[in-house]
Amino acid sequence: xxxxxxxDKANVKRGPWSPxxxxxxxxxxxxxxxxxxxxxxPQKAGLKRCGKSCRLRWLNYLRPNIKHGEFSDEEDxxxxxxxxxxxxxxxxxxxxxxxxxxxxxxxxxxxxLKRKLMGLLPASHQRSIAPYPQTPPSSFPSHSSLxxxxxxxxxxxxxxxxxxxxxxxxxxxxxxxSNYTNTSSTTSSTSLPFYQxxxxxxxxxxIQYYHPTTDTSMxxxxxxxxxxxxxxxxxxxxxxxxxxxxxxxxQNFMFGDQHMNKFMVGQGNINHDHGGEEYVNQxxxxxxxxxxxxxxxxxxxxxxxxxxxxxxxxxxxSSIGENKTVEKGLYYNY
DNA sequence: AACATTTGCAACCGCTTCCAT
DNA sequence: TATGGAAGCGGTTGCAAATGT
Numbered sequence: 001x002x003x004x005x006x007x008d009k010a011n012v013k014r015g016p017w018s019p020x021x022x023x024x025x026x027x028x029x030x031x032x033x034x035x036x037x038x039x040x041x042p043q044k045a046g047l048k049r050c051g052k053s054c055r056l057r058w059l060n061y062l063r064p065n066i067k068h069g070e071f072s073d074e075e076d077x078x079x080x081x082x083x084x085x086x087x088x089x090x091x092x093x094x095x096x097x098x099x100x101x102x103x104x105x106x107x108x109x110x111x112x113l114k115r116k117l118m119g120l121l122p123a124s125h126q127r128s129i130a131p132y133p134q135t136p137p138s139s140f141p142s143h144s145s146l147x148x149x150x151x152x153x154x155x156x157x158x159x160x161x162x163x164x165x166x167x168x169x170x171x172x173x174x175x176x177x178s179n180y181t182n183t184s185s186t187t188s189s190t191s192l193p194f195y196q197x198x199x200x201x202x203x204x205x206x207i208q209y210y211h212p213t214t215d216t217s218m219x220x221x222x223x224x225x226x227x228x229x230x231x232x233x234x235x236x237x238x239x240x241x242x243x244x245x246x247x248x249x250x251q252n253f254m255f256g257d258q259h260m261n262k263f264m265v266g267q268g269n270i271n272h273d274h275g276g277e278e279y280v281n282q283x284x285x286x287x288x289x290x291x292x293x294x295x296x297x298x299x300x301x302x303x304x305x306x307x308x309x310x311x312x313x314x315x316x317x318s319s320i321g322e323n324k325t326v327e328k329g330l331y332y333n334y
Numbered sequence: 335a336a337c338a339t340t341t342g343c344a345a346c347c348g349c350t351t352c353c354a355t
Numbered sequence: 356t357a358t359g360g361a362a363g364c365g366g367t368t369g370c371a372a373a374t375g376t
Binding site: 014015016017050052053056057060061103104107108110111112 | 341342343344345346347
């Protein structure tokens with residue numbers, strides 16, 4: 001039993017909008033607003049269109065201050081940077097580009113920008129990037145939710161994309177410091193004054209923590225899970241995507257250590273109410289941490305990897321063994 | 335000039351999320 | 356807490372225009 005259709009498909013007009021329809025819709029919304037109900041709007045406006053179609057037409061074409069035409073270099077840069085960090089979250093990307101719609105950006109990316117980027121790397125640089133193996137190396141955490149298509153290989157170094165965020169808006173926050181200053185799995189005090197990035201844009205990205213005294217940064221994918229579903233599984237968001245996990249308090253993380261020039265990815269339990277900290281599936285990468293941030297080279301590598309991993313998967317969704325699903329270049333355990 | 339292919343983009347489809355009840 | 360309906364979102368499709376042969 002599928003869901004009921006949003007409108008009577010047989011009695012609604014489809015296809016391109018006529019100028020008359022446009023002016024009817026525009027006139028109605030300018031006079032009455034949407035009323036918060038797109039389904040009822042077409043009838044009130046005298047249009048034989050589906051409410052969803054009206055909404056799309058208004059948002060993507062008719063609403064004021066819509067910008068059409070060429071994208072600037074600055075817009076290109078913003079799109080690339082955000083795509084590298086959050087993937088195809090077009091609505092979020094669009095929110096950073098005034099006047100641009102998610103549809104516009106998506107079309108621009110798929111038809112122009114992606115190709116432009118794929119041809120942008122100079123040949124010498126392209127040769128320096130080792131082809132990404134289909135599967136992670138054996139040293140890579142076998143049960144980690146961070147795996148094949150997110151990690152990048154560059155010679156013997158493996159790393160995952162880090163968010164390119166500023167340290168400008170940070171709020172104090174207590175986070176575990178074990179395994180962050182020490183590679184051993186022994187726990188340590190959590191009193192270090194880390195600061196959590198509060199930028200709403202970054203809230204869908206790995207959370208960045210910063211320790212001002214030691215001038216070190218740490219990125220954590222996901223958040224402490226709170227279990228509420230009846231089947232005992234948990235949901236949390238990492239990179240804006242949902243991760244379900246069976247064990248309470250487990251989260252996926254990447255610790256970057258600027259002093260050691262190393263980083264670590266893995267999973268851990270930092271739920272202090274349930275037995276403190278425990279880290280599993282650790283993997284220490286040898287890519288200097290600072291190299292993972294902000295450089296355009298880095299973004300291009302990530303983007304290239306994302307593009308190729310997306311195009312090689314089945315519409316971005318393909319099964320990789322039991323309980324694992326590739327989604328837009330990442331796969332998770334659940 | 336005619337036809338084939340490619341490109342660009344508007345619109346649609348269906349799934350997920352949100353929110354009121 | 357569960358449920359249903361509407362909005363939001365991202366992927367895909369269809370088609371006209373542009374370009375190539």
